[in-house]
């Protein structure tokens with residue numbers, strides 16, 4: 001018997017079996033269920049199931065993120081429904097408007113997910129949380145209702161694909177460029193139904209904020225989960241949560257269904273062109289493309305480190321005339337930190353806008369959507385047509401470095417030349 | 419459970435995302451009619467009006483990729499699409515559809531053998547599709563646990579039966 005991957009170890013424990021293998025269907029106990037406004041959609045099937053009570057209010061976290069603050073009376077009502085439900089059900093970890101964040105970021109920064117946990121989120125980018133060494137998968141509304149009622153979920157044990165990354169990146173190049181390169185190589189369904197585990201010296205050297213970027217966009221490879229073994233970096237990041245740290249890693253003889261090896265030595269910035277996250281070009285090939293909008297936001301790249309990059313480039317500079325540059329932090333905690341560090345003033349002086357934390361523009365919901373003839377460069381994770389507004393709008397995905405440099409020049413710009 | 423479906427086909431390509439099926443700007447409600455009325459608007463603004471109950475969707479690879487929004491399969495089911503046949507499905511879309519009791523079947527290569535407007539027949543029990551030419555081609559069998567959910571009419575009825583619960587008012 002070969003050893004197990006991280007994913008197989010967690011699924012074995014959560015299904016009370018010793019040795020699960022890829023392809024097997026297992027019933028797992030969920031350690032943490034988290035939700036955003038999808039809870040409102042899940043309430044219909046939840047009420048229909050009829051258990052009345054959630055299985056364990058202490059294993060549920062809820063926040064509001066897609067529409068904050070609510071742009072219509074109907075959405076304000078939806079928030080009310082969610083608020084009432086959490087109060088009645090005794091869900092103490094309900095993070096209301098004011099204490100909110102994009103849910104994946106909120107779960108990560110508050111240390112709610114720990115290595116080895118089986119985490120289920122009502123959103124496709126739940127994969128991000130796997131960067132702490134948890135099995136973190138996204139589901140839809142009916143599955144969410146089922147977990148709320150029973151605390152259990154069926155899962156197919158995924159094969160694990162290893163993505164091994166080595167080498168030192170060029171200046172002003174980071175995890176976003178690496179994951180765009182990976183997706184450009186595997187395609188946007190290259191890891192469908194699979195677990196993706198990142199290994200290698202480049203990954204090891206990444207701090208948590210960069211590791212989150214890698215796991216976040218495994219969703220754009222079709223993966224069920226993204227994982228990175230929990231090490232000293234993970235331990236330090238989670239220390240504030242006050243939970244004993246349990247390291248987790250794949251066995252030396254674990255079976256991977258496939259291994260991709262990337263040597264990123266000297267690799268520069270990458271861009272995903274309209275309208276697929278796998279439509280990859282090195283920045284040199286798209287330099288000079290005129291833009292109307294630059295967006296720095298979303299669960300992928302709007303952490304404090306990303307905001308610092310933007311401030312570093314913008315300090316004493318201006319956003320190009322005619323370009324709107326919107327910066328939206330991924331959580332209230334990050335907002336406060338940006339305020340403390342004086343970053344917001346730099347943004348405003350440069351002519352950028354800085355908004356409350358929300359998903360808004362990322363999914364074309366509100367607070368900054370795109371018109372049909374607009375071209376946008378964005379730090380988000382998806383550029384399918386219509387994603388950020390009009391189906392005719394063109395969206396390029398890039399790193400915070402490239403997004404900010406482009407905002408300053410009014411065209412796609414290699415950040416190393418700024 | 420109905421296992422045979424005969425209907426008119428609508429074809430789509432690869433990587434149809436849930437953003438294509440129902441745009442983010444329509445998600446600020448829980449009303450299925452809103453999702454149905456705007457289905458595939460970004461690709462063809464008249465589609466939701468032309469589609470008829472009993473029609474089938476035939477698509478390429480990775481159908482339903484992107485967001486986890488269950489509003490996507492809800493929109494298509496509400497319009498009366500009886501089944502979706504694709505080369506492959508994105509995982510959350512697949513689960514969501516099955517949970518709603520909405521048949522989604524992998525049928526590698528079908529996309530290249532039918533055109534929009536033609537009629538095909540799906541026999542889920544036999545795992546076969548009858549093409550417009552009359553030729554038969556095989557489709558993938560669903561795993562037993564997935565079939566069980568479909569047979570129960572979706573995950574909610576299945577759970578109610580198992581838990582012995584009734585809908586809360």
Ligand code: SF4
Pocket residue numbers: 065066102103123125297298299300358359362363380381
């Ligand atoms: S920021 Fe965008 S990708 Fe992330 S959870 Fe919100 S809508 Fe989804």
